[in-house]
Amino acid sequence: MSVIVQKFGGTSVADATKINAAAARAIAARKRGHQVVMVVSARGKKTDELVRLAAEITDQPPPREMDMLLATGEQESVALVAMSIRQQGEEAISLTGAQIGIVTDSTHTKARIQEISTQRMRNALDDGTIVIAAGFQGMDPEFNITTFGRGGSDTTATALAAVLKAEVCEIYTDVEGVFTTDPRMVPDARKVDLISYDEMLEMASLGAGVMHARSIEFAKKYRVPLRVRPSFSDGEGTLISLDPKREAPVVTGVAFVKNECRVSLTGIPDRPGVLAQIFAKMSERKIPLDLVVQDISSDGKATVSFTVPEHDLAEALTAAQESINDLGTGQVLQGTNVSKVSVVGRGMRTHTGVAAQMFRSLAENDINIGMITTSEIKISVLVERDRCEDAVRTVHAGFALHQPQASPPAVGANHPDIHPGDHSTSDELERDVVARLAAMEDIVVSEVQLDTSQSRVTIGRLPDESGVASEIFSAVADKGVMVDMIVQNISHEGNAHLSFTVPTEELDDCLSVIKQTLQNFEMAKVSSDRSIAKLSVKGIGLRSHTGVGERMFRTLADAKVNVQMVNTSEIRMSVVVNNNLGPVAHACLLKAFQLS
Ligand code: ASP
Ligand code: MG
Numbered sequence: 309m310s311v312i313v314q315k316f317g318g319t320s321v322a323d324a325t326k327i328n329a330a331a332a333r334a335i336a337a338r339k340r341g342h343q344v345v346m347v348v349s350a351r352g353k354k355t356d357e358l359v360r361l362a363a364e365i366t367d368q369p370p371p372r373e374m375d376m377l378l379a380t381g382e383q384e385s386v387a388l389v390a391m392s393i394r395q396q397g398e399e400a401i402s403l404t405g406a407q408i409g410i411v412t413d414s415t416h417t418k419a420r421i422q423e424i425s426t427q428r429m430r431n432a433l434d435d436g437t438i439v440i441a442a443g444f445q446g447m448d449p450e451f452n453i454t455t456f457g458r459g460g461s462d463t464t465a466t467a468l469a470a471v472l473k474a475e476v477c478e479i480y481t482d483v484e485g486v487f488t489t490d491p492r493m494v495p496d497a498r499k500v501d502l503i504s505y506d507e508m509l510e511m512a513s514l515g516a517g518v519m520h521a522r523s524i525e526f527a528k529k530y531r532v533p534l535r536v537r538p539s540f541s542d543g544e545g546t547l548i549s550l551d552p553k554r555e556a557p558v559v560t561g562v563a564f565v566k567n568e569c570r571v572s573l574t575g576i577p578d579r580p581g582v583l584a585q586i587f588a589k590m591s592e593r594k595i596p597l598d599l600v601v602q603d604i605s606s607d608g609k610a611t612v613s614f615t616v617p618e619h620d621l622a623e624a625l626t627a628a629q630e631s632i633n634d635l636g637t638g639q640v641l642q643g644t645n646v647s648k649v650s651v652v653g654r655g656m657r658t659h660t661g662v663a664a665q666m667f668r669s670l671a672e673n674d675i676n677i678g679m680i681t682t683s684e685i686k687i688s689v690l691v692e693r694d695r696c697e698d699a700v701r702t703v704h705a706g707f708a709l710h711q712p713q714a715s716p717p718a719v720g721a722n723h724p725d726i727h728p729g730d731h732s733t734s735d736e737l738e739r740d741v742v743a744r745l746a747a748m749e750d751i752v753v754s755e756v757q758l759d760t761s762q763s764r765v766t767i768g769r770l771p772d773e774s775g776v777a778s779e780i781f782s783a784v785a786d787k788g789v790m791v792d793m794i795v796q797n798i799s800h801e802g803n804a805h806l807s808f809t810v811p812t813e814e815l816d817d818c819l820s821v822i823k824q825t826l827q828n829f830e831m832a833k834v835s836s837d838r839s840i841a842k843l844s845v846k847g848i849g850l851r852s853h854t855g856v857g858e859r860m861f862r863t864l865a866d867a868k869v870n871v872q873m874v875n876t877s878e879i880r881m882s883v884v885v886n887n888n889l890g891p892v893a894h895a896c897l898l899k900a901f902q903l904s
Contacts, residue, residue: 313478525749850881
């Protein structure tokens with residue numbers, strides 16, 4: 309019999325009426341012939357309330373006691389839901405995380421799941437009982453109660469769905485589903501019917517906020533189809549699943565994080581080992597770095613920049629300063645008034661001109677772009693914080709996301725990095741790595757790709773003002789050139805500096821349009837490198853596990869490979885290195901991530 313997992317968030321079980329309604333949903337699924345597991349969050353604002361209460365007693369609550377306290381919120385709601393189901397005439401049993409046997413590590417308040425036993429749940433399900441599992445909690449090997457971090461019930465739900473091989477994991481919430489952007493900011497944002505795990509990962513980590521990012525990592529690892537759906541109506545919601553085979557819209561959504569901070573280390577030596585040292589410092593403190601960007605160096609000095617959430621800024625700055633002290637040269641800069649705006653879409657892999665369109669929308673509204681980075685399915689920019697809302701609105705409108713999205717035919721299908729519709733190899737590699745994991749939430753690095761088919765173009769001394777990136781990328785897109793990795797770091801003395809990669813056979817065309825375009829920018833200087841090697845480490849959870857960057861850069865440093873350019877996203881970390889060193893670097897990385 310097929311298993312369905314249904315997760316109800318705090319607002320969906322806030323009072324007796326809502327609890328009865330949630331229970332009725334589970335009963336309905338049971339009557340349709342499924343075995344049903346419910347995962348329930350604490351009621352309403354219960355968790356916030358408990359956090360506040362603890363803060364009234366101490367400003368440093370011991371993490372172990374915090375977990376003990378917060379886990380009670382869920383214990384309360386599962387008991388009430390179980391009573392409601394019994395009252396409505398079905399069998400039900402409530403279980404805490406520990407009673408189920410969800411074993412985690414001992415990192416209180418952000419524990420990671422190691423394993424889950426299914427026996428007790430299976431026995432109950434086979435008896436026709438509805439299982440009601442407390443979300444967001446487990447126990448460590450010493451029987452201490454642990455929690456997974458705020459919003460962690462989504463993670464419980466996907467993890468249970470994974471171990472029970474559920475047909476679907478339904479996430480009931482107080483919105484219609486996943487939207488093209490935050491409807492509170494853009495009222496004509498639309499609900500998306502279908503989105504891939506990778507897109508959702510990029511959206512979630514970028515602050516789309518519908519779901520706990522870790523739960524999507526879980527779902528992707530174990531191929532659990534997720535459906536985010538409203539608890540207040542019969543809406544079908546949004547299905548999150550493997551890259552659907554059908555043609556994809558070019559852009560699926562616009563995500564943003566309003567309160568971002570930027571940290572830059574500038575004037576650092578351009579030699580192997582420097583990035584490894586910096587990443588080690590950050591990972592020691594478990595600071596998750598986002599949007600890591602390094603452009604080609606000038607005068608032997610490089611600049612690496614990254615963004616961190618506001619609450620990690622102080623620590624990130626301390627770590628950065630330590631790095632600079634150890635290196636004996638360089639300077640730490642910060643930008644505290646920035647926001648990150650990103651467009652995400654799996655169709656981007658096979659279409660030119662997406663960056664150009666995004667930059668054009670920003671230019672039309674006089675919004676200056678501070679930093680740029682891309683992955684195959686995402687383009688992110690940093691903008692001044694007071695322009696964040698304008699940026700989201702104009703980019704959303706520019707891609708006409710308020711209308712149903714058509715799926716134009718793919719171009720660039722000959723591009724070696726692009727395999728439209730064919731992700732079967734990546735898929736198999738990933739399954740293989742997942743099958744060998746020691747603990748369920750371990751990092752998955754499933755592929756290291758070497759691409760030697762691209763060239764690099766760098767444009768320096770551009771004016772740091774709105775409209776420049778738009779003009780350049782529009783001209784390149786008009787030529788039909790497929791731009792891959794775009795990197796723009798912070799400007800220096802009013803000059804912006806931009807690099808990107810293009811297929812080598814398109815380099816000459818690209819350079820000629822750029823020369824024409826640059827007639828408008830007298831000072832600008834173009835350089836290029838016909839043969840580069842791009843290496844990408846791909847996997848799941850690269851950003852939330854802070855050690856991957858460190859291992860990647862340490863490995864390259866040990867192999868004496870200098871990193872010329874870097875960009876990262878939720879699903880890949882890419883670097884550009886000297887072409888001759890590509891194969892060696894590739895072999896070392898495969899070995900470091902145990903893929904050879
Ligand atoms: N009750 C926890 C929280 O509010 C977990 C959850 O709701 O997913 O963060
Ligand atoms: Mg919650």
